[in-house]
Amino acid sequence: MLSRRQKHILLKFFSLFSVVRGYNILVIVIAQYLASIYIFAPDKPLGAVLFDLNLLMLVLASSATIAAGYIINNFYDSEKDLINRPRKTMLDRLVSQNTKLSFYFILNFLAIVFASYVSFRAVIFFALYIFAIWMYSHRLKKLPMTGNLVSAILTVTPFFVIFIYYKNFELVIFAHAIFLFLLVSMRELTKDLENLKGDLALDYKTVPVVYGEKMSKYMLTILAVLTIIVGIVLILFFKIGHMYYFFYLSVMLLSIFLLIVWKSNRKMHYLLLHNILKFIIVAGVFSILLIDVSVVLNRL
Known part of the structure; x- marks a missing residue:
């Protein structure tokens, strides 16, 4: 003990x-x-x-x-x-x-x-x-x-x-970076919606506090659509191996995200949206392995 x-x-x-x-x-x-x-x-x-x-x-x-x-x-x-x-x-x-x-x-x-x-x-x-x-x-x-x-x-x-x-300085790196940047931007805005109560109490001038929840949802929608477009571009125009499975999954989850965001009006709803984005980001990290499954054996 x-x-x-x-x-x-x-x-x-x-x-x-x-x-x-x-x-x-x-x-x-x-x-x-x-x-x-x-x-x-x-x-x-x-x-x-x-x-x-x-x-x-x-x-x-x-x-x-x-x-x-x-x-x-x-x-x-x-x-x-x-x-x-x-x-x-x-x-x-x-x-x-x-x-x-x-x-x-x-x-x-x-x-x-x-x-x-x-x-x-x-x-x-x-x-x-x-x-x-x-x-x-x-x-x-x-x-x-x-x-x-x-x-x-x-x-x-x-x-x-x-x-x-x-x-x-390969173009594919910039495409991945834009996808990640947009996802993180969505996560930060979703966190602001999730933390609206505390931000209001302590006068934090976040987007939901200053512009309201509805405008924040419009911004999230634009960011989600842009992220989906970048994901589709990566699938269609870049050599990403089997990582395209991750981007198909991301497009599907972001589509679900868009459906949920406009029905959200409580902290638990925004927490769910936040967790969806966190899952996509973490899954994206490990899906890098799918770019070339045999790369480790070939480079030993």
Whole structure:
């Protein structure tokens, strides 16, 4: 049996894991490596990608920066989250704000250390990334449209740094990036609808607060239609192997999303829509394997 002190430490660990969204970071790490193997550097030997120390350092720097970003976001949104997510917030509060801030600075310092292994330009890139995340959490996220746009850009930035590292400018990469960017933009707007109660209470100027739920649904509809179009373009005009199964599934789920969004008027409805988008994004990460099922064997 665990002692009382051990249980307390374990609870604090889970609290910190919840704050930094450890599961999200793990998915991002997997996505960065799969994208490197199948999309950014498809012609390189598998071992050259997996054991590339520069790539590892960029992935670690990204992970540390994102984790720090979740902490500072949690710090600024603690009151709003208490309204929107009371159970999760109670778990998050097992770790003090001072401890969270200490981890925030440690993680950002580690990100710069990891980036310094690669190059001075990588250090500058991650320093700007850290600043941008802080600016978003502190001020920009409270602005309608701007907050959503910046959040979507910050979300795809970890893939942008790998893209720059490999200098692969194939058109298919831009098509994938646009698809992901649109999905993330939809997710951010859906989260705003889901968190409308807390945003209203604390005067966050999000799109639903400023323009209303109906206008937000029109914007979601436009974004969903654009995402479906990009998905169809990827199916018809690019060599994506068996990944076309994922895009067919995405088109179907986004069509269902469009049907549900106009019938939604409660938090649980928006939570369902949010989970649909999260499923598409996570499924997209692992469906990268379908681009070429035999690629691992051929490149050993």
